[in-house]
Amino acid sequence: MSKETSEQLVDDLEESRAPHRASDALFRLLVDTVEDYAIFVLDPTGRVSTWNTGAQRLKGYTAGQIVGRHFSVFYPDDEVLAGKCELELSTAAATGRFEEEGWRLRNDGSRFWANVTITALRSPSGALIGYGTVTRDLTERKLAQQSAVAAEARLGLLLESVRDYAIFMLDPDGRVASWNVGAQRIKGYDVSEIVGLHFSTFYPAEDVRAGKCEHELAVAAEVGRFEDEGWRIRKDGSRFWANVIISAVWGPDQTLLGFSKVTRDLTDRIQAEEARAARRIAEATNRAKDEFLAMLGHELRNPLAPIVTAIQLLQLRADTRMTREVQIIERQAGQMVRLVDDLLDVSRVARGKLVLQTARFELRSALTTAVEMAIPALDKQAQRLVVDIDPGPLLVDGDEARLVQVFVNLLNNASRYTPAGGHLALTVRQVDHAIVIEVSDDGVGIEPELLSRVFEPFVQAYQDIARTAGGLGIGLTLVRALVEQHQGTVSARSAGPGHGSTFTVRIPATQVSPSAPGVVEVQSPPSPAACRVLLVDDNQDAVNVLAEMLALLGHEVRTAADGPAALALLEAFTPDLAVLDIGLPGMDGVALATRIRALPQAAATRLVALSGYLSSAPRTGSVFDAHLMKPVKLQSLLDQITAARR
Secondary structure, three states: OOHHHHHHHHHHHHHHHHHHHHHHHHHHHHHHHOOOEEEEEEOOOOEEOOOOHHHHHHHOOOHHHHOOOEHHHHOOHHHHHOOHHHHHHHHHHHHOEEEEEEEEEOOOOOEEEEEEEEEEEEOOOOOEEEEEEEEEEOHHHHHHHHHHHHHHHHHHHHHHHOOOEEEEEEOOOOEEOOOOHHHHHHHOOOHHHHOOOEHHHHOOHHHHHOOHHHHHHHHHHHHOEEEEEEEEEOOOOOEEEEEEEEEEEEOOOOOEEEEEEEEEEOHHHHHHHHHHHHHHHHHHHHHHHHHHHHHHHHHHHHHHHHHHHHHHHHHHHOOHHHHHHHHHHHHHHHHHHHHHHHHHHHHHHHOOOOOOOOEEEEHHHHHHHHHHHHHHHHHHOOOEEEEEEOOOOOEEEEOHHHHHHHHHHHHHHHHHOOOOOOEEEEEEEEEOOEEEEEEEEOOOOOOHHHHOOOOOOOOOOOOOOOOOOOOOOOHHHHHHHHHHHOOOEEEEEOOOOOOOEEEEEEEEOOOOOOOOOOOOOOOOOOOOOOOEEEEEOOOHHHHHHHHHHHHHOOOEEEEEOOHHHHHHHOOOOOOOEEEEEOOOOOOOHHHHHHHHHOOHHHOOOEEEEEEOOOOHHHHHOOOOOEEEEOOOOHHHHHHHHHHHHO
């Protein structure tokens, strides 16, 4: 600028400001005291001419440091090189004003986000005399915006990456506006397939007809939120159990923008709850069944006890006129006892109450006993049994009586399902460290679909309407339980109906060193001497027959029907042995035994519990010397008499 031009500019300014000097002074004071805005003037070339307090606070320069310097000092280098400063001044000169937001620099080199307004200043004659610049620091707002944008981006990324939740937006009318990966995975729709469709697409037809979708949006719009669980529909038409949360989304002016919807697939939880409920029902059913079997066994044992005892009494009397009739009764009673025993044993197995009396013995003896017990059934059907047993030792550690029960059940089962005149085979071999027992027949066989279930309770092969095979369908269940308790296995095979069956039992063999003792035969004890016996039972038939049988053997017997009557007898009668029914009316057997134990005269009396219940033995063990099950066998009672006389 030439000296003449500069002087002319000053003259023009002086001339234009002369009438307003007082107001200019006030305006200058105002500008200088403003601290929140940087307000300064640039000359026509962009050099700083004035500097207020706000500019010093905002940009960090004092007036002495900045006046006379070009305003490009406030701009990042890349913008200066790009000619941004010249562009802003030329735009302001051409249009009167330039405004923008961008990064600016402070004296210490730090950046701040500025809103900048540059206004062209002209003299009354229209000559450009400079530029008025107003700068505001909007860094906090900018950072907040950036943070919001970043948060929105992160949220979008988060929602997009969530796979376990269907998260999407609905417009105010309920049409899908957004769709995440979780929604695609759970509901099966691709984003291009579902956006724009109404969300009722996910609901069963009956819910749509009932207006459930409209109701959910109305509740969410009214109270802000709606939550529900129910069945929803996937793209393929399958149903899933969903937890759904719908939230209303409002704009700043309280305009309803739409709804956010979050859906979780809870089908696995529902199925697990249903499975647990079904398991609880099944367990309750099994408990009820076990309790029923235990009660049934008890109730059946009560009438069986006097029947079996009466048979034994008739045999003791040796009344030959009744021999045939007694044999019939004995056989049928024996069959009933076996059925009851099987029922009770199955109940014991189910409740974990079956305990083995384990000892080492020769398995051949158990097999021989089983064959002897099965022969009557075979003879009745004119069936032939071929027995083929290895000649070597067949030692096992187990419960001999229970293994006899296994083999009798298998032989009886084979006989039951084999027609008259059929053939059975019992084959026994030692293979490696196991004894393998096979019972085979040429009977009706087993259907393939039944083969895998043949050891389940109450499962039976087809029988004709007359049920000629009979049975309860629990014998094989008991076989499997007893074999498994001996650490063995049992399996069945059949070529199908009409081709017979084979049941194979594998039991671990006992390996005995040459120096180990063999099986020792035990001599039966001699018949007991006369004994004083007290029988207490509310079943008069049972107690009377049992008393008569013991009296025939030379024993002195007293009977009572309940606890008070028994205690009254003990005032004049001191028994060597007292056999007490557990289920007595009023004072039960345990309470009566406790009272007897307290009597000085009965200190040496042997107390024996008698019951048809499976669970009585553990409860009575602390007060009784022994426990017998109904129907009691004569030999078992004689054994107790022998023990009482020692």
